[in-house]
Amino acid sequence: MTEVIASLAGLDGRYRALFCDLWGCLHDGKRPYPAAVAALQAFRAGGGRVILVTNSPRPRSDVIRQLDGLGVPRDAWDDIASSGDAAQYAALTGAVGFKVHHIGGPKDESFFSELSEDLKVIAAQNPALERVALAQAEGLIVTGLRDDQTETPEDYRAELLLAKTNGLTLLCANPDIIVDIGEKRVYCAGALAQAYEEMGGEALYFGKPHPPIYDLARRRLAALNGGVIDDAEILCVGDGISTDVLGGQQEGLDSLFITGGLAHAEFGADVENPDALRLQDYLDAREQVATYAMGRLR
Template sequence: MNADSLILPGLSNIADDYDGILCDVWGVIHNGVRVNPGATEALSRFRDKGGRVVLITNAPRPNPPIYEQLESLGFPRHAFDSIVTSGDVTFALLHAHEGDTVVHIGPDRDYSLYEGTGLNVVSDASEAPDGGLIVCTGLFDDTSETPEDYHARFEGLIARDFSMVCANPDLVVERGDSLIWCAGALARDYAAMGGKVQILGKPYKPIYDQALGELEKLSGKPADKSRVLAIGDGLPTDIRGAHTQGLDVLFITAGIHGADFGETEAPEEELVKKRLADEGLMARAAMPRLAW
């Protein structure tokens, strides 16, 4: 391996430079169907040497269901310390609207987001007053719908001056071998059509503040950003967010951008460097999949 190589064989090459890791979940640890065994080993080995690992995900629900999902997929609890979700950040924001009626756009599984908020949650906007709030966690059915299916609905909501809170900034995620539309794509279109949108989660600051706060609680001392590594596969979310927050980045290239860099398991370094430069981003290192 060239000393100046961006692409590394494993986390062990740089692990000693860091005390803490903020690691993306979907696209790095699993693809919605299968766990990446290399990620299990890498994060477990990092913790074995005294490092702390906080998982940071744009999942639109508070973190308890994410612990359950990881367990069901076979990702072991000893590979990480705690989880911070976009839903955790959204939950905190929704408390300011206690007693209000909000319109939910997303699957039923995301209703745990509202537990304890004191909100009246409806899925039919006719039951909510004009000028209200939409909370978007995804598509109602991401197996069959596309963002275009929502445009007529959005025209009516915008005409009634609804604002949207987007609880998951991701545009797409991998589910097995397919790409699935996420809430970020709906928020993008709502804004493009003239709607007011507030987007939470990566790449925005509040989720990083909360995740760094977790590292501080775990270590008992202030987090030194120069000793924290962010790991992710999404350029507009994981990589941009970490870069904007002044964190070193390990870019996992075989995730949602896997087709952009040549052979998925052997990415072309120059293509990776060019894409990062074109996006105005930097990475400490890259590898196709997280491994030790």
């Protein structure tokens, strides 16, 4: 049975590190949640480590700029592991070939233009990644929709069908299906990857709930800590039942399900206090197990 808790502080030192989601948990795409920021600051002040684990298709450097722009203080986190980081490594090592067709918006250009120092070494050891027209491509890299404010996956049906006919593998740099930007719900790269698989195409994923991003998060945590932290002392925090909770479950990590995010309407009228019976029915229906649950991170 999932334990509904009132605050992160109520866990009373059970964990030394958090793998914490961003969108819907720490911010809404437009502004940070003050209570969530305060909770992470307090966790760190007590000696804990916070790795922000995000399905953003952008590399760490770009995620930091985004957080700074939103007003998330840097003392709320220690390091970041993004889906973009993990996907960049795969792309640079030829996971879908070195001549690739890109689907994504201008905001995702940093995926190709910004590399960490370790990835610069990887890039130098391999053929250069080249963006080409679909007809010349060896593979697809999808970071999102070109215009997520107006488009849906249906707008890409013909393009994806041609890619599938040509036998291309799709590299998905953000497994999220949807995300809420303020009050507006938009589609993410995961929606296109899902549509591609439904057509019979092959997709590779590098964010939550898939292993590469957790491997990266563990490495960054170990580097901060001066050694590996046991999995029993790591808590995954997030509002995605099929990303944060499932990812934690598959990795053998405890999870804190933030019910006030994407699925907030499922748990009663009081967003801050989810109905325990509705919550359990929701989890059982999806065959998921969350160690804890909370309305909003605080």
